[in-house]
Amino acid sequence: MMNNTQLYIMKFDELCRVADLPEHFVLEIVEQGIIEPEGDSPDQWVFTTHMVSITKKAVRLHRDLDIDWPGIALAISLLDDLEQLRAENHQLKQRLNRFTAY
Amino acid sequence: MEFKDYYKILGVEANADKKAIKVAYRKLARKYHPDVSEHKDAEEKFKEVTEAYEVLYDEKKRAEYDEVRQYCSNDGGFRPPPGWRPGADRQEDFSAGSDFSDFFSSMFGQAGQQSDFGSRRRQASKGRDIETDLPIFLEDTLSVESKTISYTIPQYTADGRVTEITKSLSVKIPAGVEAGERIRLKGQGEPGGPNGIDGDLYLRIRLVPHPLFDVEGHNLIITVPLAPWEAALGSKLAMPTLDGKITMSIPPNSQTGQRLRIRGKGLVKKLPVGERGDLFAVLKVVMPKTTNDDIKKKWQELADQAAFDPRSEWSDK
Numbered sequence: 021m022m023n024n025t026q027l028y029i030m031k032f033d034e035l036c037r038v039a040d041l042p043e044h045f046v047l048e049i050v051e052q053g054i055i056e057p058e059g060d061s062p063d064q065w066v067f068t069t070h071m072v073s074i075t076k077k078a079v080r081l082h083r084d085l086d087i088d089w090p091g092i093a094l095a096i097s098l099l100d101d102l103e104q105l106r107a108e109n110h111q112l113k114q115r116l117n118r119f120t121a122y
Numbered sequence: 123m124e125f126k127d128y129y130k131i132l133g134v135e136a137n138a139d140k141k142a143i144k145v146a147y148r149k150l151a152r153k154y155h156p157d158v159s160e161h162k163d164a165e166e167k168f169k170e171v172t173e174a175y176e177v178l179y180d181e182k183k184r185a186e187y188d189e190v191r192q193y194c195s196n197d198g199g200f201r202p203p204p205g206w207r208p209g210a211d212r213q214e215d216f217s218a219g220s221d222f223s224d225f226f227s228s229m230f231g232q233a234g235q236q237s238d239f240g241s242r243r244r245q246a247s248k249g250r251d252i253e254t255d256l257p258i259f260l261e262d263t264l265s266v267e268s269k270t271i272s273y274t275i276p277q278y279t280a281d282g283r284v285t286e287i288t289k290s291l292s293v294k295i296p297a298g299v300e301a302g303e304r305i306r307l308k309g310q311g312e313p314g315g316p317n318g319i320d321g322d323l324y325l326r327i328r329l330v331p332h333p334l335f336d337v338e339g340h341n342l343i344i345t346v347p348l349a350p351w352e353a354a355l356g357s358k359l360a361m362p363t364l365d366g367k368i369t370m371s372i373p374p375n376s377q378t379g380q381r382l383r384i385r386g387k388g389l390v391k392k393l394p395v396g397e398r399g400d401l402f403a404v405l406k407v408v409m410p411k412t413t414n415d416d417i418k419k420k421w422q423e424l425a426d427q428a429a430f431d432p433r434s435e436w437s438d439k
Contacts, residue, residue: 038322040248069306073253073324077157084172085151099158107301115336118345119406 030072032057032065039075049078052093125194126225128174128187136188140179147175173222183230190229247318252311256325258299260332260342261364264390267295271325275312293325298390301337303327334362340399341388345406348372353407363387363401370403380405 036043047062049055055074057065067075078092087095129136132146153159154167161167177183254273262269270292277287291310299305304324311321329337336343342364348357356374360367363384370384381402388399410417431437 037319038251069304069324072306073304076251080157081155084155084168086148095158103302111336111338114331115343115345115404118336119404122408 029066029068032062032067035067035072035075039072039079041075041079045079046075048089049075049092052089054078054089054093054096124223124225125191126170126173126223127191127194128177131170131174132178134178138178143175143178147171147179151175169222173226176222177226177230186229247315249312249314249318249321251321251324253304253324253326255328256293256295256305257328257330258295259330260335260337260389262295263297263299263329264364265297269293269295273323277313291323295327296392298392299327301327301329335364335401337389338402340391342399342401344401344403346370346372346382346403347406347408348376350407350409353377353405361403364389372405376405376407378405378407 030038032043032046035041036046039046050057050065055067055071057067057071059065074096078096081087081092081095082089129138132138132143132150134142134146138146150171151168154161154164154171156165156168159168177187252273252275254271256269256271258267258269270290272288272290274286274288276284278284289310291307293305293307295305304326307323307325309320310323314320334344344361346359346361352359352372353376354374356376357372358369359372361370361384364387368384368387370382372382381404384401384403386398387401391397391399413421
């Protein structure tokens, strides 16, 4: 079966449905700048698949660890930095290995 | 059925007060939260800790649990006390898809799962989303590729039992996918409950490490070993790229660590369409592993004739 249902973007109401969240949660997450959809107002907002997973992560952290929204914004940005640094560190180590192996 | 020692899981004494239980839970929850932790069993650990907290922080559940705990045998097995009525008889909500252990479910029933999270009830009707890794070879990111993926999802039979089925899908992977990117397949996750919508499947792209090329954004990096004379005199060599070999010129007097750019032989960019990153060749001068008297003589001649001090910057100090 060939599948062509890949979607890269979605609107506000679809994000709420897909992430199974009440609107005010998503509004809060956007207001904190945790995700930055394109468009000026909620009915024009466009979200990427990546934003969906960040939104879900934000809600999980909020629910499971009892963190307030500014705390979530900080945690997500730090986690993002950490992930990037880990990936970069991994790459640099690998390149160094290639360079020093004889 | 395996008995769960919730006190041990939270690392608290059996007489711990609510405050101590909450502190212990919060510490462990932060440690094992799957979004934060690098621990390989993070998800399992987190569920276990949450389950323990749900029981021990609730006075009624804790009392019930304490009573049952007395019947826990030393070997970790669990013999239900006489007259014990498993909670499974109580209320069953098969579509909720409980995250908790059999032990928990049999004591408190799946409906025993409390959550102050507003949307839990609605989640009961929507199937859960599934996220899974999709390893992709670098070569396969250059053009649109069809990949067959297999994954398991729970399936609810007519009589409410849960079985697992393996699903296979053919998925088109667009050119230029990047590590960490997620592809959403609508409605291919866990099935929803009666009248509910199905969950989605998210494929998280993972680039398989290549034996020759490292990835840096849209650029690729390859290390090029050179003989000392190739570095000194320059050379033309056949160099592998992701799409076949090319001839590359090494300029005379090349240095270890020097980067040569080969335009357009990197990874495909999504935008602008058709554009590609570059391939960087990093030069590395290597010595032959063995030598003989003739060669040694030649090196000696070179040493005598080439007035070269590679450590000139040391002598200034």
